[in-house]
Amino acid sequence: MPAIAPAPAARPPATVTTAAGHEPRIATLANGVRLACVHVPQAETASVSVFVRAGSGHESKLTSGLSHVVEHMVFKGTATRSAERINLDAERLGAEVNAHTDKDHTAFHMRGLARDVSGFIAMLGDIVLAPSFPEDEFERERQVLLHEFTEDEDDPVSTAFKLFDHASWGAHPLAQPVIGTRRNIERFSRADLVNHVQRQYGGPNIVVAVAGPADVDTLTRDVEAAFGAAPALAPNTITTPTFGGGIRSKAMPGSSQSHLVMGFAVPGQQAGDATAAVAAALFGEGMSSPLLGELREKRGLVYYAAASADVLDAAGQFVVEASTAPAQLDECLTELARQLALQAERITPVDLERAHNQLLVRRLRALEEPARRLESAALDLFIHGRARSLAEWRDTIAAVDGERVRALFQRMLAAGPALAVSGKVPRGLRERVRTLLAAQGLRCD
Structure with missing residues (x-):
């Protein structure tokens, strides 16, 4: 299946800001993607996270829950790797892989040996920018998502918070639960997932954050290689809601x-x-x-x-x-x-x-x-x-x-x-x- 990321092209160099003490150094690519580098020289491991400014607060009623579905599905295959290969490539290095979706962002994480940090950045770039969303994997994962929805629906504490958000924000997107609705999970198509990534995964909506012993110059080159071809999109925003009560x-x-x-x-x-x-x-x-x-x-x-x-x-x-x-x-x-x-x-x-x-x-x-x-x-x-x-x-x-x-x-x-x-x-x-x-x-x- 076709990849979502555009073909790489010649790009201007990234700009890097200085930082004092333990504060992160920031590098910005020409397309707006940013690197936040936390230098931990004594560490034997490294943590790499990709944060995308796309969450339930950026969704309409018809797309409610789509960010969460995409979070699940990017691990199910890319233009060059199957779901099994994605899992094996990370686990053979001993890496921990995780992801989460919130109201204001989606995040993808890998943590493992510091020597493998360049590989982690490359792997995350692949799944974030070139997911293939295979149809057969989507249908299987749809059932997993529906089980997760049922568990969330049966949880009284989660239910109280969803009721509270609706009382607070009414029809505003911030009132929508991250998991979305059962009806949306059942009807989302592969095209919906592709469109979501194309509209939101790029430019200043992406921050690649790294904590470990690697220096910012090396990491900037790695991030440029993995994320430099991402489209230069406009920043996602959330409008200020009126509190109801x-x-x-x-x-x-x-x-x-x-x-x-x-x-x-x-x-x-x-x-x-x-x-x-x-x-x-x-x-x-x-x-x-x-x-x-x-x-x-x-x-x-x-x-x-x-x-x-x-x-x-x-x-x-x-x-x-x-x-x-x-x-x-x-x-x-x-x-x-x-x-x-x-x-x-x-x-x-x-x-x-x-x-x-x-x-x-x-x-x-x-x-x-x-x-x-x-x-x-x-x-x-x-x-x-x-x-x-x-x-x-x-x-x-x-x-x-x-x-x-x-x-x-x-x-x-x-x-x-x-x-x-x-x-x-x-x-x-x-x-x-x-x-x-x-x-x-x-x-x-």
């Missing part, structure tokens, strides 16, 4: 717990504002946080609860998730609303100090993990056009004081949340939830 619920037979997800709109990464990240760490990270300290440690209302700032380039969500017994759901939501309201009144210095230090430790640990370090650099390049330094990140976090956090809680509570409950759902949930949240001054239309 309200309550969604779904009872799921066989579930004995109630799973809730509550959240609020916060600015996207383009705003360069770290307040939501600090607020989430302050509210729900660690047993001394208000969320876990009150709901779990003092009241025994939950086993698991967490707060996070899920921030994409165009929009963000401050998210609280928890699982509780159905009989304790009312008390859990009441106490959750009360704790949120307390943060809008006052942020204690010790809580702010804890949040700052927890974020710092998390960031430093991420710098020690190649996969997370590469993803951070790639997403920075997609969103900001550059890889932010640790010093810049520290300054951004340090600038978030207690007043900024308190003001964010005030704005979130005034605007009202989106709330989703799945699993064991008590009767009359919506009206009862509106009433008990209103008693805490929290509107949930």
